[in-house]
Amino acid sequence: MSSRLLPTWGCLGSCAPATLARLEAVARPLEHPAGASIATTGEAAEGIMLLSQGVVRIFHALSTDSQFTVKLLRAPRALGVLEVMHSTRWVASAEALTPLEGSVIPVAVFREALAMDHGFTTAVLGDLAASYEGTIRVSRAMGFDGCEQRLIRVLLEYAEHFGRPAEEGLVIRYPLSRQRLALEIGAARRSVDRALAALAEEKLLSLSPKGWRVLHALDELSRRCHGVAQPR
Secondary structure, three states: OOOOOOOOOHHHHHOOHHHHHHHHHHOEEEEEOOOOEEEOOOOOOOEEEEEEEOEEEEEEEEEOOEEEEEEEEEOOEEEOHHHHHOOOOOOOEEEEOOOEEEEEEEHHHHHHHHHHOHHHHHHHHHHHHHOHHHHHHHHHHHHHOOHHHHHHHHHHHHHHHHEEEEOOEEEEOOOOOHHHHHHHHOOOHHHHHHHHHHHHHOOOEEEOOOOOEEEOOHHHHHHHHOOOOOOO
């Protein structure tokens, strides 16, 4: 069987040639349409997902109608490293926001590579360590931030991946209805309605003629998101 070229995940650059060849030889193709569930909290991880194309949403499902968006990730990225390294089930769920392409490395082969290739192991551990700051920040948001802060954080996440500069502001070219925003921040729809109305009244947010969310004054929105009052 011919080898399959792996996505450009940064850690692969630290692999020895033999390790990389072994990973490429066992890689299975990964393809998912937009909207597909690619991981569910509590389910077993079959391997490492190496994404070459697409954007995924990582979230906690609090109930059937309440979730908490942790972050959005754009390829090239790896999903499942923590679960495979520690032999745990998926600790969060993941949804394809756009069509996804990539490869899957089986659990046994990935663990073998970590055991045999110290350079690769060091790179993977460094990649995990780099994600800790974001994890701590999101944990704080889940426990302490109000509806408006959680709403702004999610809007800024989408703006980072789907934002397009325009004359009227930064246009988020992804459908974010009030109901979806309420779902993603684990808030009641009426609370989201009030927060959106308040931000619109302050001219920090608006809707484009096509119904896209438009962000204005990004510095101020970022200050609000992190709980920093605007200087007087």
